[in-house]
Amino acid sequence: MSDKHYFEVTTPVDPPLKGGITAQILEGGKPTNYIIRADKDWSVNxxxxxxGALTDCICGTWCLHLFMESVGPGPEVAFPYGEIRVPLDPCGDGHYQYEIEVKGGFIKPEHCTTPYKLVAALTYRTPCDKPGPMAGFCELPLVQFYESDKQGT
Known part of the structure; x- marks a missing residue:
């Protein structure tokens, strides 16, 4: 048997892999003013x-979470859907999108004027479903929920 030999792995650019994340709060599919009527549907896109050169070499799954907690007294919110799994597409363009929908009435404006902070968090799982070395998050603007006794407003 011969001695151990190595081979070289080169990539044409530096860094060989990078990424980014953004998020936006929507009401009715449109950007919001961050004051949301509690009985209306809303979402986070x-x-x-x-x-980078290694984009088409990365397989596995993205794990997406949305977190929301009160600023000051009030509850932390646990959304009912848990983690959202999005398969990586190594043959795609490297861009991903997911709209997390929240039904009207899920958030209760019981704490008068309580603002909430939202964070979208993303982690990577390998093809063996083990945690991988990629993660990111995006803080969204503060939001506030209100009740209205008027229909349609």
Whole structure:
């Protein structure tokens, strides 16, 4: 048997892999003023990307979470859907998007004027479903929920 020999792995750019994440709160599919009527549906649209020479070598799954906690007295919110799994597409363009929908009435404005902080968090799971070395998060603007006794406003 011969001695151990090595081979070289080169990539044409530096860094060989990088990414980013953004998120936006929507009401009725449109950007919001961050004051949301509690009985109306709303959503968070999360977009993220990978770019670089190794993008098409990365397989596995993205794990997306949305976290929300009160600023001051009030509850932390646990959304009913848990983690959202999005498969990586190594043959795609490296761009991903997921819209997390929240039904009207899920958030209760019981704590008068309580603002809430939202964070979209993303982690990577390998093809063996083990935690991998990629993660990111995006803090969103503070939001506030209110009740209205008027229909349609």
């Amino acid at each position: 999360v977009e993220w990307y990978l770019e």
